[in-house]
Amino acid sequence: xxxxxxxxxxxxxxxxxxxxxxxxxICIRWQYCEKNENSPIADTILxxxxxxxxxxxxxxxxxxxxxxxxxxxxxxxxxxxxxxxRLLKEQERIxxxx
Numbered sequence: 667x668x669x670x671x672x673x674x675x676x677x678x679x680x681x682x683x684x685x686x687x688x689x690x691x692i693c694i695r696w697q698y699c700e701k702n703e704n705s706p707i708a709d710t711i712l713x714x715x716x717x718x719x720x721x722x723x724x725x726x727x728x729x730x731x732x733x734x735x736x737x738x739x740x741x742x743x744x745x746x747x748x749x750x751x752r753l754l755k756e757q758e759r760i761x762x763x764x
Contacts (some may be wrong), residue, residue: 705712
């Protein structure tokens with residue numbers, strides 16, 4: 667039987683390995699930051715299910731619902747760096763308007 671510490675380490679390693687693909691799937695292709703800014707999904711269960719659907723092809727042998735639940739618990743705004751992205755877009759808009 668795995669001890670909890672070892673299982674947590676393995677889980678983190680797996681997550682770190684697939685995180686770049688998850689980022690592309692959720693933050694870039696699915697455009698989480700824009701969707702959340704325009705019409706946030708307040709229902710956590712619906713959000714987990716929607717994210718699981720968006721990442722299903724990127725999880726390999728790992729259950730998308732579990733990974734989606736972890737991402738939602740971590741905070742998708744933080745995972746996608748939405749605050750930084752919003753600031754960059756605003757700076758870009760200001761520069762183009764000048």
